[in-house]
Amino acid sequence: MKKSILLFTILFCFLYDYEKVKAQTINYKSEFGFRSENDSYLAGGQDRYYTNGLTLNFRTALNTAKIKNENLNKMILELEAGQKIFNPQSGSISNSIYVDRPFAGYLYAGASLNLLYQSENNLKLSLQGGTIGPASLAQEAQELMHDVVGFYKIEGWQWQVNNEFAINATAEFNYLINRIANDKVDFTANSYLNVGNTFSGAGAGFTFRSGTINPLFKSSSTQSRISNSASPKDLAEKEFFFYAKPMLNYVLYDATIQGGLFNKDKGPIVFDTKPLVFTQQFGASYSRNRITADFSILFKTREVKSNAKPHKYGSIALFYRFN
Numbered sequence: 001m002k003k004s005i006l007l008f009t010i011l012f013c014f015l016y017d018y019e020k021v022k023a024q025t026i027n028y029k030s031e032f033g034f035r036s037e038n039d040s041y042l043a044g045g046q047d048r049y050y051t052n053g054l055t056l057n058f059r060t061a062l063n064t065a066k067i068k069n070e071n072l073n074k075m076i077l078e079l080e081a082g083q084k085i086f087n088p089q090s091g092s093i094s095n096s097i098y099v100d101r102p103f104a105g106y107l108y109a110g111a112s113l114n115l116l117y118q119s120e121n122n123l124k125l126s127l128q129g130g131t132i133g134p135a136s137l138a139q140e141a142q143e144l145m146h147d148v149v150g151f152y153k154i155e156g157w158q159w160q161v162n163n164e165f166a167i168n169a170t171a172e173f174n175y176l177i178n179r180i181a182n183d184k185v186d187f188t189a190n191s192y193l194n195v196g197n198t199f200s201g202a203g204a205g206f207t208f209r210s211g212t213i214n215p216l217f218k219s220s221s222t223q224s225r226i227s228n229s230a231s232p233k234d235l236a237e238k239e240f241f242f243y244a245k246p247m248l249n250y251v252l253y254d255a256t257i258q259g260g261l262f263n264k265d266k267g268p269i270v271f272d273t274k275p276l277v278f279t280q281q282f283g284a285s286y287s288r289n290r291i292t293a294d295f296s297i298l299f300k301t302r303e304v305k306s307n308a309k310p311h312k313y314g315s316i317a318l319f320y321r322f323n
Helices: 002-020 138-149
Strands: 030-038 049-061 072-087 104-117 122-132 164-180 185-196 199-212 239-254 276-288 291-300 311-322
Touching: 030 291, 049 138, 049 311, 072 138, 104 138, 104 164, 164 199
Parallel strands: none
Antiparallel strands: 030 049, 030 311, 049 072, 072 104, 104 122, 122 164, 164 185, 185 199, 199 239, 239 276, 276 291, 291 311
16 A cells, blocks of 8 residues: 555645646635545555545535524535445454454445534534445455455455444534644644444544644635635635644444444444543645645554454545535
8 A cells, every 4th residue: 555655645746736836716615525544554564443434525515695693604515425344453354263343334325514603613413324234335345445456365254243224413513722823823622422323422632733724614624615605705725734633532332343233133243342542643634726635644542342452544535626
């Protein structure tokens, strides 16, 4: 996957030079793109736990002219579809004694509404429906990826969690704490609440940004660089910043580890979760005119009450805006 990182770096530099030559910033109402997450992006030779994730996103800014709320800057509707794949310490397990995290997949689609306020706080409400288990097609997707890339043969999915329909809701709230250093540095408090039969829990932390940053109602940090308004004050200038996002997560239930919440037969091998999981994310984000590109590294403490180790993976995202 070193080639993948190199390719992304070249693409990042190309987009920077391409967008740099454009003198005028144009307002765009919609955005489409993807986020790919994989531990192989870190070139550490590991292939374990949250081994791959792919999401496709479409966002469009709604017309808020009829909403009489002076505190509201904009509303963004987002549609999302994705798949997350989990396996034990390796994707090739010949004996069940080596399973330290269940084989599991999560296939889903959903929608969210992002409310962004003049105060730079925002509230994002999301709803997802999907499935875990063999119906998630995680085994087929992982086998296809390994065949295409030429990785090792996949083995062990006979021990994955059983099928269960998934319905999950999330409320996320971000609160601007302070901005300093000539508007080059800011701190934002982050919190979320998950309720569902696949993921339930809550988390709190903060985001530190440093560089060329925009207000949080027109920033890649809050997926809000699009706007339905043509007002010059709403036109988003370029952003290029580094960020860190530590967060403490309380895990009430995780069906990819514990099996389906309402299933009596949850699967051949399941485990209990660690109730507290600490995550730390470091990354860089560049946005200008039509393009946003983002790369980050995420570290997680142990999630499973087993011999499973802490985990880390890389995340690559690319979004294109249009009217």
